[in-house]
Amino acid sequence: MILSGLAVFCFLLLHIGGQAFEILPGDSLNHQEITEKAILNATVQACGALALAEGTNFNVPAQPFTAEGVAAACGASQSLKTFQQAITSITLRNIRVDIRYALNASFHFDQEMFVQGRKIITEGMIAVKASNKMENYEAARQKLGEIMHPLQDFYSHSNWVELGNTLPNSNLIRKDTSIGNIADKSKATCRSCNGDDCTNNILEDIIAGKILTSGYFGIATLVSTKPSGKCSHGGALDQTSKIKPTGGINKDSFKSSHGHLHTQAANLATAATSQLLENIRLAAGNRPFLQMVGISKGSSRALCFVIDTSKSMSDDIAVVKTVTSSIINSHVGTESEPSVYILVPFNDPGFGPLIQTSDATLFKDVVNHLTATGGGDIEEMSLSGVQLALASAPFNSEIFLFTDAPAKDKQLKNTVIALIERTQTVVNFMVTDSVVTNRRKRSNNNQPQTRAISESDAQLYKDLAQASGGQAIEVTKDELPVATTIIAQATSSSVVTLLQASRSPGQTDSFTFLVDETVTNLRVYITGRSLTFTLTSPTGATQQSADSTGSLITSSKTVGNFITLQLQKQVGQWKLQMVSNNPYTLKVIGQSAVDFLFHFVEPSEGPFGGFDALDTRPRAGVKGRLLVSITGSDSATVTEVALVKSSKGSEEIMGVVVPQDNGNYLVQVDVMPAVEFVVRVKGRVQGSSNDFQRQSPTNFRASNLTLSANSGTIMIPGTLFSVPFTVASGGPDQNVTIRATNSKGFDTTSPTLLFLQSGNSTNGTVTLSAPLSTPSGSDVVLTIEAEALDGTDFNYIVLRLSIVNPVNVESSCTKNCSLSIWLMLVLCLFSTRISVSTRVSQSFLLCLSIVALGQLILK
Ligand SMILES: *[C@@H]1O[C@H](CO)[C@@H](O)[C@H](O)[C@H]1NC(C)=O
Ligand SMILES: *[C@@H]1O[C@H](CO)[C@@H](O)[C@H](O)[C@H]1NC(C)=O
Ligand SMILES: *[C@@H]1O[C@H](CO)[C@@H](O)[C@H](O)[C@H]1NC(C)=O
Ligand SMILES: *[C@@H]1O[C@H](CO)[C@@H](O)[C@H](O)[C@H]1NC(C)=O
Ligand SMILES: *[C@@H]1O[C@H](CO)[C@@H](O)[C@H](O)[C@H]1NC(C)=O
Numbered sequence: 001m002i003l004s005g006l007a008v009f010c011f012l013l014l015h016i017g018g019q020a021f022e023i024l025p026g027d028s029l030n031h032q033e034i035t036e037k038a039i040l041n042a043t044v045q046a047c048g049a050l051a052l053a054e055g056t057n058f059n060v061p062a063q064p065f066t067a068e069g070v071a072a073a074c075g076a077s078q079s080l081k082t083f084q085q086a087i088t089s090i091t092l093r094n095i096r097v098d099i100r101y102a103l104n105a106s107f108h109f110d111q112e113m114f115v116q117g118r119k120i121i122t123e124g125m126i127a128v129k130a131s132n133k134m135e136n137y138e139a140a141r142q143k144l145g146e147i148m149h150p151l152q153d154f155y156s157h158s159n160w161v162e163l164g165n166t167l168p169n170s171n172l173i174r175k176d177t178s179i180g181n182i183a184d185k186s187k188a189t190c191r192s193c194n195g196d197d198c199t200n201n202i203l204e205d206i207i208a209g210k211i212l213t214s215g216y217f218g219i220a221t222l223v224s225t226k227p228s229g230k231c232s233h234g235g236a237l238d239q240t241s242k243i244k245p246t247g248g249i250n251k252d253s254f255k256s257s258h259g260h261l262h263t264q265a266a267n268l269a270t271a272a273t274s275q276l277l278e279n280i281r282l283a284a285g286n287r288p289f290l291q292m293v294g295i296s297k298g299s300s301r302a303l304c305f306v307i308d309t310s311k312s313m314s315d316d317i318a319v320v321k322t323v324t325s326s327i328i329n330s331h332v333g334t335e336s337e338p339s340v341y342i343l344v345p346f347n348d349p350g351f352g353p354l355i356q357t358s359d360a361t362l363f364k365d366v367v368n369h370l371t372a373t374g375g376g377d378i379e380e381m382s383l384s385g386v387q388l389a390l391a392s393a394p395f396n397s398e399i400f401l402f403t404d405a406p407a408k409d410k411q412l413k414n415t416v417i418a419l420i421e422r423t424q425t426v427v428n429f430m431v432t433d434s435v436v437t438n439r440r441k442r443s444n445n446n447q448p449q450t451r452a453i454s455e456s457d458a459q460l461y462k463d464l465a466q467a468s469g470g471q472a473i474e475v476t477k478d479e480l481p482v483a484t485t486i487i488a489q490a491t492s493s494s495v496v497t498l499l500q501a502s503r504s505p506g507q508t509d510s511f512t513f514l515v516d517e518t519v520t521n522l523r524v525y526i527t528g529r530s531l532t533f534t535l536t537s538p539t540g541a542t543q544q545s546a547d548s549t550g551s552l553i554t555s556s557k558t559v560g561n562f563i564t565l566q567l568q569k570q571v572g573q574w575k576l577q578m579v580s581n582n583p584y585t586l587k588v589i590g591q592s593a594v595d596f597l598f599h600f601v602e603p604s605e606g607p608f609g610g611f612d613a614l615d616t617r618p619r620a621g622v623k624g625r626l627l628v629s630i631t632g633s634d635s636a637t638v639t640e641v642a643l644v645k646s647s648k649g650s651e652e653i654m655g656v657v658v659p660q661d662n663g664n665y666l667v668q669v670d671v672m673p674a675v676e677f678v679v680r681v682k683g684r685v686q687g688s689s690n691d692f693q694r695q696s697p698t699n700f701r702a703s704n705l706t707l708s709a710n711s712g713t714i715m716i717p718g719t720l721f722s723v724p725f726t727v728a729s730g731g732p733d734q735n736v737t738i739r740a741t742n743s744k745g746f747d748t749t750s751p752t753l754l755f756l757q758s759g760n761s762t763n764g765t766v767t768l769s770a771p772l773s774t775p776s777g778s779d780v781v782l783t784i785e786a787e788a789l790d791g792t793d794f795n796y797i798v799l800r801l802s803i804v805n806p807v808n809v810e811s812s813c814t815k816n817c818s819l820s821i822w823l824m825l826v827l828c829l830f831s832t833r834i835s836v837s838t839r840v841s842q843s844f845l846l847c848l849s850i851v852a853l854g855q856l857i858l859k
């Protein structure tokens, strides 16, 4: 239940009809608008406070605040996409409460559940603060969205407004204070009323005595839960409002029983949400708070390395050191500085610890202390390293993995694909001395090769790169420095993908892409061997791959299997004709503020309808839905959304685009394809004469299997945590393989095989436990996979859980403990545990040296 007439998000308007249609768009306020308003307000406060502390200027942006205006005022226009993404992430979790906990009164402050509702808020606040301290901002956002919901509902569902209060009840965000004078269970609070008479249905002695009450709510079967004399929520769905005392008191919208107080309730809900955010900000500090809402200095992009540290890697590690130094030296303090730096070393049997910091100097030193040692046999734990990085990197990041060895942990392939799809992260593989490069190298000099990656081992990396829209670059160690120019380009701000495609097996095909006025730095990346291409510009000018004198390609480099082209800027439709019998990938990127965000969503089966963002693959062969929004321009409109099949011919499935309030678009396709596809969005920025085109780098798939899980999100160290899940398939009876993995190597149990009966679903339970020593604020990403026995189809659900220790979390930790050293120590000890549990490895040594180094730096 929600403010704004049961209109869960704006789409519900499409869904339940009747009552909701009466609300004019932009009239009543809903959870989404309240949340956005409060985040914009809190962000302005944070940027103002930061400017004051740093002695810089801050001009409050014009009212009403917009994401674009606020990001600009914060001097962080580069962060606009991540800012909007953070707001969306928080908002979707807020809305999910109405879907997942529709009938749990505590989440809505119904039924006088004041103590229980506050408990949800205050316990959630502890988790949010702990997550922020550990820089686990996504976990913080998700929990924050979840607790904002009851906080906002309080003002609509209780009689706080009717009692004459004009300020938020700040005791809802405090733990050990009195919420107020709550009505006894036996105390009558309302008299019957009907429709318009309902303005004064709360009993006079309740009002005069400043006694808090809230409405009961129940759909048909729960009618009997309302004790005599108690108020109801009210509205068509609420069956309790039909028994005495009839009528209701909610202020969800102007049309509600107490709709005349909707504006006051919504404004108080906004103010209370602002207050909650301020409390979170004061605990986190301004910079970390801003990171949580997606605002960072610099480019808003992460620099993220996953590095094989086994013996033969010393050349590669030297290159990584050079690249890191060069990016950091040339970009620190500029708009191109990465917002966060992540490093995951791996070899065999160890991987990690993950180092994550926004301190460039610290990161440079950590990288400079990397050494190549050990790594017994040929294969290394590369996918475990990627999994760890994917679990921590911000969404839409780009990861660079360096290795010269095959993966030992190939069984993690589907897990890595699941994480790629869920985070829309690009993974690039820099593979040195693979078989192909070896062959060439051997023919150049007779140097014996001790390690080599076979074609099939390399294919695993290619598959993962392709799924994510990244490159699998195969070069010799000598050629590597040239290939790494891609890294600086990926970390520069506002990188957008105009086109991404691949063909395997290779074939002649032609690809088109639109370039709009906002795009600069137009580049093409191609991987493949023995290929030629012809480029045609919007004016009809052409240039062949072999032609070095043409003017369309302003610079071109080929190294190993990797070709990079810089194109002249010409607005309009370009064409790229590829000719090759070998597999190839191609990607066209540029820099532009204008981009898009999207989530697959599906209609809720709950009483309020609404749409929930999927943590799984969407269902194949049935209607599919996406929630799309444009970032970087308040005036842009979406003109077309298509799912483009990744296979030959690039067949397009057009979506029906329905604009919603607040700049979102609900896109429906009749049949979700059974094969891989990318999402392509076209649109128009107001005043521009050309459409823009953007594409997801990620290749997505739909599945015939469905998975759902409904667990809490907070784990207590040392306590078994259960995740009940349900699997079903649309097809005939079958068995599916189940696998549960997590990013932290926590002990996990799960069924390995489940029988799915046609037309029925099957339940299972995954359990995991975090070791007692796990610090509060850590998070773990749990992936549950269900795979058809023939391996042709799989689905997954990806859950992010926070670890909060109720005992030590309250110990006051001031600024000193949030220093990176503390974080590193904790991460080190933690991940050393993982390695030690298998065998003592270099992780431990690396860990110790990093801690020692950190201590030195911080002294
Ligand atoms: C409602 O949610 C709270 C908090 O998660 C939980 O403790 C309680 O058991 C739930 N109540 C019902 C009826 O499910
Ligand atoms: C904005 O935030 C400040 C500080 O938390 C608060 O006092 C003010 O009420 C907020 N404004 C709105 C409109 O919520
Ligand atoms: C789902 O089942 C249909 C019909 O049996 C089949 O054609 C399709 O390939 C399957 N999809 C996937 C993703 O396996
Ligand atoms: C599923 O597995 C069980 C046990 O291994 C087997 O008895 C059954 O025949 C299998 N069912 C199908 C449809 O494959
Ligand atoms: C679905 O599965 C459950 C549990 O195995 C079983 O009790 C139930 O009878 C099944 N339903 C149908 C329609 O077969």
Ligand SMILES: *[C@@H]1O[C@H](CO)[C@@H](O)[C@H](O)[C@H]1NC(C)=O
Pocket: 724, 726, 762, 763
């Ligand atoms: C499976 O789990 C769901 C949701 O937790 C529950 O409603 C259903 O009864 C369970 N089914 C079986 C067969 O246990």
Ligand SMILES: *[C@@H]1O[C@H](CO)[C@@H](O)[C@H](O)[C@H]1NC(C)=O
Pocket: 814, 815, 816
């Ligand atoms: C942090 O530690 C330093 C030295 O250990 C101390 O002087 C300082 O007061 C501490 N700061 C805080 C905020 O605790």
